Amino acid sequence: MNPSLDLSQFDYELPQELIAQSPTSRRVESRLLHLDRASALHDRHFIDLPQLLRPNDLLVFNNTRVIKARLLGQKASGGKVEVLVERITGENTALVHIRASKSPKPASKLILADAFTATVRGREGELFDVEFPDRVLDLLDRHGATPLPPYIEHAALQQDDERYQTVYAREPGAVAAPTAGLHFDEAMLAQLTAQGIAQAFVTLHVGAGTFQPVRSKNLNDHVMHAERYSVPPETVALIKATRDAGGRVVAVGTTSVRALESAALQADATTPAAPVEGDTRLFITPGYRFLWVDALLTNFHLPQSTLLMLVSALAGMEPIQRAYAHAVQSRYRFFSYGDAMFIETP
Numbered sequence: 001m002n003p004s005l006d007l008s009q010f011d012y013e014l015p016q017e018l019i020a021q022s023p024t025s026r027r028v029e030s031r032l033l034h035l036d037r038a039s040a041l042h043d044r045h046f047i048d049l050p051q052l053l054r055p056n057d058l059l060v061f062n063n064t065r066v067i068k069a070r071l072l073g074q075k076a077s078g079g080k081v082e083v084l085v086e087r088i089t090g091e092n093t094a095l096v097h098i099r100a101s102k103s104p105k106p107a108s109k110l111i112l113a114d115a116f117t118a119t120v121r122g123r124e125g126e127l128f129d130v131e132f133p134d135r136v137l138d139l140l141d142r143h144g145a146t147p148l149p150p151y152i153e154h155a156a157l158q159q160d161d162e163r164y165q166t167v168y169a170r171e172p173g174a175v176a177a178p179t180a181g182l183h184f185d186e187a188m189l190a191q192l193t194a195q196g197i198a199q200a201f202v203t204l205h206v207g208a209g210t211f212q213p214v215r216s217k218n219l220n221d222h223v224m225h226a227e228r229y230s231v232p233p234e235t236v237a238l239i240k241a242t243r244d245a246g247g248r249v250v251a252v253g254t255t256s257v258r259a260l261e262s263a264a265l266q267a268d269a270t271t272p273a274a275p276v277e278g279d280t281r282l283f284i285t286p287g288y289r290f291l292w293v294d295a296l297l298t299n300f301h302l303p304q305s306t307l308l309m310l311v312s313a314l315a316g317m318e319p320i321q322r323a324y325a326h327a328v329q330s331r332y333r334f335f336s337y338g339d340a341m342f343i344e345t346p
Contacts (some may be wrong), residue, residue: 005219005285010304011310012324019151020337023163027185030234031339033327037346041326048341049297055196056247058238061179062255063201065169067137071158073112079217081110083118084147086127086175086207087228095127097208103133104128104337113143137172147175149336151302152212164336173205173228179299179336180253196245200238202259204229204280214304220233220283224306227255230277231263248294254307257293257314258282259321264291281330284310286317296343300327300334316342 024030034042034052053059060077069085082099089095098104098120110118110130116139121129132139146156146164156164166181168189193199209225216222239249239260251257262280283306296314301307312320323341332339 005287005309006218007214007219007304009250009317010305010308012321012328014303014328014334018328018331018334018338020333020335020339021152021154023159023182023337027163027167027183027335028188029164030183031332033323033330033332033339033341035315035319035321035323035341037344039316039346040320041323043330044342049188049342050191050195052342053195053197053250054247055191056242056245057250057311058198058200058242058247059192059250059252059297060202060235060239060256061166061168061170061172061181061184062204062206062254062259063166064174064178064203064205064255065172066146066174066177066256067172068140068146068161069175070145070147071112071115071140071143073110075084075104076109076111076117076340081112083110083112083130084175084208085136085140085144087205088173089129092132093121093137094130094132094136095124096130097126098128098235114165115139115143116301136299149176151335152337165340168201170201171205173203175208176206176210177336178204178206178253178255179270180297182337183297183340184239184252197304198238198242200235202229202235202253202256202263205254206311210288210307212303213302214306219309220285222283222306224281224283226279227258228278229259229262229280230275231259231267232275233273235290236263236267236276249292250295251293252297254296254298255300257284257296257310259287261290270274284313287310288313290314290345294345298341299336299338300324300332300341302335311343314345 071083084097263276
């Protein structure tokens with residue numbers, strides 16, 4: 001990592017009213033800021049994306065599915081609690097965040113959603129190890145709520161259950177959506193296929209850590225949160241075929257980037273017979289040399305966030321600073337329900 005990188009280099013002023021609080025009426029209706037290979041900016045619309053791609057390109061999507069990870073309840077002793085499931089570790093167990101006036105102790109009981117009782121088994125750092133009385137996913141489906149990001153000011157509505165989920169979501173486990181993918185509808189995916197744009201999938205279960213601010217002034221001191229990922233062998237094979245044909249690997253979202261680059265760092269030169277998978281703490285900052293990713297479709301990211309650092313690594317710090325200043329001036333919509341950006345590498 002570049003020893004001179006400082007947190008203040010990734011800050012920008014964002015008017016509160018530019019933070020999108022709800023999605024557009026249709027998925028494909030967002031705007032698209034295009035940063036081309038010459039670092040020039042173009043104001044476009046998301047429906048223009050097919051014209052910016054080439055027949056040999058490969059789009060890589062994150063097919064994680066957002067779980068209804070938020071539960072309200074109380075301790076058996078009476079105090080209110082809010083539980084956010086961070087990671088399902090077994091059929092009946094999970095690591096969770098617990099917000100309460102006092103942290104619960106091991107063996108304490110949590111009465112959740114007025115429906116069932118869970119048991120705190122211990123702690124792992126900031127997370128609590130909790131045992132549920134039934135399958136965690138089933139209980140969340142019945143009693144949980146969609147965990148919207150902290151900058152969205154309303155509680156999850158029925159609309160959010162659908163729109164804070166990609167149309168291709170398959171693998172349950174995320175507590176935040178891979179938001180670049182929210183812009184695609186089935187018609188757009190079909191159009192891209194008809195145009196000869198190949199599509200592949202990875203899985204990275206996005207954790208709540210994606211919203212945590214970087215607290216270290218010197219980026220070398222930041223400890224990246226861990227997220228579980230898997231890149232199947234057929235995706236690795238498609239990446240190799242794309243590269244051999246002179247095409248580009250276009251990641252849909254920063255989570256796809258983290259999965260792809262994590263896999264690239266440990267994949268064999270030959271196509272593996274099994275998925276490349278594990279926990280990743282990959283922290284991508286300017287100076288990082290990308291191994292598999294050539295271009296990126298993404299949303300706009302929070303000031304001083306690890307995701308802003310990632311896009312700055314891909315496009316360059318000055319072009320990203322200029323792009324974000326333009327996006328603010330041009331009143332683009334920011335963050336999860338906001339507009340999109342297509343970044344081509346220099």
